[in-house]
Amino acid sequence: MINPGGGKTMKALPATERGRRTRAAILTAAARLMHQHGLAGPSVDDVLAASGAGKSQFYHYFGSRRDLAAAVLYHQFDRVMGSQPALRDPDRADLRAWRDQVVGAHRDSSHGMCPLGVFVGQVDDEPELNGILAELFGRWEKCLADLVSRARDQGRVRSDVDPEDAGRMLLAALEGGAMLAHVHRQPTALERSLDAAIAVLTAGDASAVH
Secondary structure (H helix, E strand, C coil), X not given: CECCCCCCECCCCCCCHHHHHHHHHHHHHHHHHHHHHCCCCCCHHHHHHHHCXXXXXXXXXXXXXXXXXXHHHHHHHHHHHXXXXXXXXXCCCCHHHHHHHHHHHHHHCCCCXXXXXXXXXXXXXXXXXXXXXXXXXXXXXXXXXXXXXXXXXXXXXXXCCCHHHHHHHXXXXXXXXXXXXXXXXXXXXXXXXXXXXHHHHCCCCCCCCC
């Protein structure tokens, strides 16, 4: 089966509901542990203990620990997209709504690190995983560029703005702001970083920024 990201080939999803629940439990436990302790931190036994699954089930659904790490990256990307629905709604063109979703998700995580950004620098020696991470950030950037393009079409962003450049700028503002907000344990840095980036893009639309 081809991974939803279009990258490496991975095992097909379980055919039964019980199998899907078991796989989901393993993946959710692994994502939590890897977010807390690093992609290389938890062992297979750690993941199995946290998920309540057996070793035979693990290797049936994932094949190897590297396959699990790859699945965790896609899982974390899905979490990001799920917390920013403005990026997936073709009828949305509101940068402020997206900004508020980002800040809300950060607050809900108790000012934790970005679910995907936390792994940057951890896969430099793993070409396959590094490629997946780069691909996922590219998809995120493209979603942001599409949002900016929709906002530009509605006159909510300056007409001279390049959506691709803007998407990259917004993603950089988010990641940098999230890191500083995590360090200080409060959202001000993230809010100001996003507001400043949006202010550069807007054309005097008071509804686009705070």
